[in-house]
Amino acid sequence: MKKIEFFFDIISPYSYLAATQVDAFAQKVGVDLEWIPFLIGGVLKETGNRPNIAVPAKGKYLLRDLSRWSAYYQIPLQFPSDFPKSTVLVQRILTALPTEQRSEIAMKFFEAHWVKDEDITQTEILAPIVGQEAIENALTPENKERLKENTAEAIQRGAFGAPTFFIGEEMFWGADRFVLMEEYLQQIK
Amino acid sequence: MKKIEFFFDIISPYSYLAATQVDAFAQKVGVDLEWIPFLIGGVLKETGNRPNIAVPAKGKYLLRDLSRWSAYYQIPLQFPSDFPKSTVLVQRILTALPTEQRSEIAMKFFEAHWVKDEDITQTEILAPIVGQEAIENALTPENKERLKENTAEAIQRGAFGAPTFFIGEEMFWGADRFVLMEEYLQQIK
Numbered sequence: 001m002k003k004i005e006f007f008f009d010i011i012s013p014y015s016y017l018a019a020t021q022v023d024a025f026a027q028k029v030g031v032d033l034e035w036i037p038f039l040i041g042g043v044l045k046e047t048g049n050r051p052n053i054a055v056p057a058k059g060k061y062l063l064r065d066l067s068r069w070s071a072y073y074q075i076p077l078q079f080p081s082d083f084p085k086s087t088v089l090v091q092r093i094l095t096a097l098p099t100e101q102r103s104e105i106a107m108k109f110f111e112a113h114w115v116k117d118e119d120i121t122q123t124e125i126l127a128p129i130v131g132q133e134a135i136e137n138a139l140t141p142e143n144k145e146r147l148k149e150n151t152a153e154a155i156q157r158g159a160f161g162a163p164t165f166f167i168g169e170e171m172f173w174g175a176d177r178f179v180l181m182e183e184y185l186q187q188i189k
Numbered sequence: 190m191k192k193i194e195f196f197f198d199i200i201s202p203y204s205y206l207a208a209t210q211v212d213a214f215a216q217k218v219g220v221d222l223e224w225i226p227f228l229i230g231g232v233l234k235e236t237g238n239r240p241n242i243a244v245p246a247k248g249k250y251l252l253r254d255l256s257r258w259s260a261y262y263q264i265p266l267q268f269p270s271d272f273p274k275s276t277v278l279v280q281r282i283l284t285a286l287p288t289e290q291r292s293e294i295a296m297k298f299f300e301a302h303w304v305k306d307e308d309i310t311q312t313e314i315l316a317p318i319v320g321q322e323a324i325e326n327a328l329t330p331e332n333k334e335r336l337k338e339n340t341a342e343a344i345q346r347g348a349f350g351a352p353t354f355f356i357g358e359e360m361f362w363g364a365d366r367f368v369l370m371e372e373y374l375q376q377i378k
Contacts, residue, residue: 047244047245047246047247048243048244048245049244049246049247050239054237055236055237055238055349056236056237057236057238057344057347057348057349058236058238058349058350060347061347061349061360061362064359064360065362065366065369068369068372068373069369071372072368072369072372155246158246158249158250159246160244160246160247160250161247170253171250171253173250173254176365177254179261180254180257180258180261183257183260183261184257
């Protein structure tokens with residue numbers, strides 16, 4: 001069966017927007033979906049890309065654009081008071097989780113960061129969401145390596161930002177390409 | 190009556206995509222539309238933004254993304270063999286034209302550059318499209334200054350890329366925000 005791979009990072013607001021839509025989208029188009037954590041910081045560094053906020057005018061517009069999408073999708077969104085924060089710990093936790101638990105926990109992390117303005121670098125915030133054991137599992141050398149591998153794999157396949165979707169080796173970037181993914185899936189039916 | 194201002198540059202492929210859609214969009218939503226030439230080079234320089242092709246992975250993806258949109262909108266698009274080229278002359282010509290002639294001539298320039306791979310820096314290419322007089326009108330100091338003013342105005346109002354749309358002082362960036370413009374126009378009805 002065809003599959004959508006959804007590479008995301010909790011730090012990325014467009015990953016959050018996409019995350020709120022992608023499950024329903026996969027169901028609608030009838031394809032499997034895999035949520036794959038990666039580190040956008042590593043992607044930007046390796047590809048020479050920069051975050052939107054590196055250009056002040058773009059950073060200012062980003063806030064308007066996010067606010068419009070949140071109204072359009074009718075989802076809550078509040079820009080964090082402290083941004084950007086390291087998401088290495090949350091991304092490691094998500095990597096260590098069984099695949100089928102990832103979307104549910106990822107949404108809770110997204111909401112902590114993008115709705116409730118909670119400090120997602122703190123284990124006191126994360127433990128009630130995911131449990132202490134999941135945090136410990138996240139810190140093994142093997143798991144840390146897996147997250148690095150996810151990031152390296154995305155870069156190797158062409159990623160330069162987040163969210164990044166793959167359908168086979170066809171890459172789609174951003175929270176605003178669902179219409180093109182749908183078109184592509186119809187073509188390869 | 191409400192108005193959409195459409196800032197575009199012939200050099201910008203997403204300006205071309207937007208240009209193929211914007212007249213029908215304005216008609217559908219029932220608002221006035223003004224096509225306003227500006228120089229994206231000046232905008233990037235002033236804001237510190239960079240073109241997509243500055244990041245190799247992004248440049249590679251750009252080709253796929255453009256090809257998908259052209260299939261989606263069923264419009265022809267061929268990436269120019271020599272890119273980027275200076276669009277100062279075509280943008281000056283468009284600036285000098287009466288407002289009501291701009292969209293028609295701009296579409297011909299977009300097609301010369303983005304479909305026929307013609308050298309739009311050459312007056313031999315442009316004269317048959319727009320006439321020799323329009324080229325001469327473009328080269329007056331007053332007209333050159335007007336194009337600079339359009340560019341400075343867009344930057345001052347928040348632009349950092351192309352295409353850029355304004356509805357009043359609400360700015361929308363890119364060829365993929367029609368849905369949000371429509372939403373906004375409904376809100377302010």
